[in-house]
Amino acid sequence: MKKIYSVKDIGNIKGRYVLLRTDFNVPIKNNKVVDTFRIDAALPTISFLVKKGARVVLLSHLGDGTESLAPVVWYMKKKFPQILHTEDVVGESVISDVESMKNGDVLLLGNVRKEIGETENNKVFALALAGLADIYVNDAFAVSHRKHASVTLLPKLLPAYAGLQLMSEITHLQKVTQNPKTPLVAILSGAKFNTKLPLIKEYLKKADHIIVAGALLNSLLKVRGYEVGKSLVDDGSVDLSKILKSKKLILPEDVTVEDKEGKSRAVAISQVLSNDTIVDIAPNFITDIAPLIQKAKTIVWNGPLGKYEDGYDKATKLLLKTVASSKAYSVIGGGDTVALVSKMKLEKSFGFVSTGGGATIDFLATGTLPGIKALER
Ligand code: 3PG
Numbered sequence: 001m002k003k004i005y006s007v008k009d010i011g012n013i014k015g016r017y018v019l020l021r022t023d024f025n026v027p028i029k030n031n032k033v034v035d036t037f038r039i040d041a042a043l044p045t046i047s048f049l050v051k052k053g054a055r056v057v058l059l060s061h062l063g064d065g066t067e068s069l070a071p072v073v074w075y076m077k078k079k080f081p082q083i084l085h086t087e088d089v090v091g092e093s094v095i096s097d098v099e100s101m102k103n104g105d106v107l108l109l110g111n112v113r114k115e116i117g118e119t120e121n122n123k124v125f126a127l128a129l130a131g132l133a134d135i136y137v138n139d140a141f142a143v144s145h146r147k148h149a150s151v152t153l154l155p156k157l158l159p160a161y162a163g164l165q166l167m168s169e170i171t172h173l174q175k176v177t178q179n180p181k182t183p184l185v186a187i188l189s190g191a192k193f194n195t196k197l198p199l200i201k202e203y204l205k206k207a208d209h210i211i212v213a214g215a216l217l218n219s220l221l222k223v224r225g226y227e228v229g230k231s232l233v234d235d236g237s238v239d240l241s242k243i244l245k246s247k248k249l250i251l252p253e254d255v256t257v258e259d260k261e262g263k264s265r266a267v268a269i270s271q272v273l274s275n276d277t278i279v280d281i282a283p284n285f286i287t288d289i290a291p292l293i294q295k296a297k298t299i300v301w302n303g304p305l306g307k308y309e310d311g312y313d314k315a316t317k318l319l320l321k322t323v324a325s326s327k328a329y330s331v332i333g334g335g336d337t338v339a340l341v342s343k344m345k346l347e348k349s350f351g352f353v354s355t356g357g358g359a360t361i362d363f364l365a366t367g368t369l370p371g372i373k374a375l376e377r
Pocket of ligand 1: 023025063142146356358359
């Protein structure tokens with residue numbers, strides 16, 4: 001059977017060059033990292049390699065490739081004062097920077113997404129990156145759903161291992177994808193309908209109850225014949241009638257809407273007006289489902305329940321507290337939900353908080369990711 005080897009399996013790495021793919025795609029404001037969760041999650045692997053005397057070359061993307069990773073370096077300096085940074089990704093200057101590294105040094109390369117070869121999964125580009133190191137390590141779970149050169153090609157060109165965070169993501173998420181303890185409650189929400197569809201289909205089979213919110217809920221209400229006003233809905237290309245027939249599906253009976261003057265109010269789903277926008281689930285729904293949450297043995301949750309970016313986070317916060325107080329093994333994923341978890345200092349109250357957004361959705365739906373498969377041997 002094929003296996004994934006972790007950094008702990010490498011053996012002697014003293015003096016060897018390790019190209020470590022991390023996901024430092026973090027929110028930055030005024031040149032400062034505003035949520036350090038993903039960077040913090042990568043620190044144990046970097047420390048492990050540094051302590052073993054490896055020369056650690058870090059590689060990450062940020063946004064669409066136009067931004068600099070310099071704010072990440074300033075944050076990491078607290079932990080690794082020796083860290084160096086170049087804005088280049090490949091080329092002569094990078095080769096010379098890498099050649100002057102000593103054992104235990106850390107160098108963060110430039111934003112890998114500015115190189116077209118990265119997203120085009122180009123072999124020539126991957127070979128240029130591979131030439132910088134002896135060993136490749138993937139600790140970037142959050143980007144492992146992308147077939148990009150640094151994720152799926154590099155492990156074919158160098159001896160490849162998984163970092164500690166990637167191993168932890170796999171172990172914890174497998175508790176949900178492989179023989180989860182039941183009752184299993186899935187809470188699926190968020191703005192992007194189509195990306196969540198495979199997850200809904202999978203959990204219609206696996207879960208005992210599915211709670212739906214966000215654009216998913218709006219679309220289902222619309223198909224059921226309710227007025228959804230100006231709410232975000234899907235493009236209608238998917239037939240949702242089968243999903244609506246499932247007895248596992250739990251739809252809230254009350255929602256919070258915003259009218260065209262920007263005033264919000266809680267209404268029954270049958271009372272939404274044509275000029276309203278559904279912006280959140282009404283908090284009393286969370287009280288209604290609390291007994292289900294308390295009885296659950298496994299809970300998986302992806303995406304905030306309301307328009308979090310516009311301040312509609314009441315239902316999400318209430319549900320986070322409810323899930324945090326349950327005895328179930330709970331897995332939380334998705335950037336915005338995780339940001340709220342950090343803000344509420346609830347990180348330790350869940351079974352596992354995933355660093356992924358789209359990657360977590362894809363893993364939960366399929367049980368693996370292209371970047372993980374590429375590490376198997
Ligand atoms: C994420 O933020 O989900 C990952 O960093 C992947 O980023 P991407 O969606 O831009 O590929």
